[in-house]
Amino acid sequence: xxxxxxxxxxxxxxxxxxxxxxxxxxxxxxxxxxxxxxxxxxxxxxxxxxxxxxxxxxxxxxxxxxxxxxxxxxxxxxxxxxxxxxxxxxx
Numbered sequence: 001x002x003x004x005x006x007x008x009x010x011x012x013x014x015x016x017x018x019x020x021x022x023x024x025x026x027x028x029x030x031x032x033x034x035x036x037x038x039x040x041x042x043x044x045x046x047x048x049x050x051x052x053x054x055x056x057x058x059x060x061x062x063x064x065x066x067x068x069x070x071x072x073x074x075x076x077x078x079x080x081x082x083x084x085x086x087x088x089x090x091x
Contacts, residue, residue, distance in 0.1 A: 001063055004074040011081040015048040017074060019061035028063035035060055035073070053078045 002020045009015055019030050030044035035058035048055060056078040062071040 001061075001070040001072050004061065004072050006075040006077065008077045008079065009051055010079050011052055012050055015051050015076060016045050017059075018045040019063065019072070021063050021070065024063065024065055024067075026065050028065040031062050031064070033060045033062065034058075048076075051076070051078055053080070 032041040032046045
């Protein structure tokens with residue numbers, strides 16, 4: 001299984017990430033799991049539309065066929081859409 005690089009995205013962006021294996025006969029099935037909440041996403045690629053900060057964290061991709069199972073983990077870091085601005089008032 002190919003290692004997946006971590007993602008840095010801005011809140012509101014779309015995320016699309018493929019899980020790839022270098023070999024596998026028969027062809028494997030793929031499942032993504034949000035490690036934080038245990039949600040299973042049975043699609044490849046992983047698609048998250050309009051991502052928000054609550055969706056940040058580790059996602060595990062698992063490939064499975066009759067010969068076995070392999071997995072890899074990717075971390076998605078979600079940055080705030082707008083930076084925080086501080087205003088100072090002089091007296």
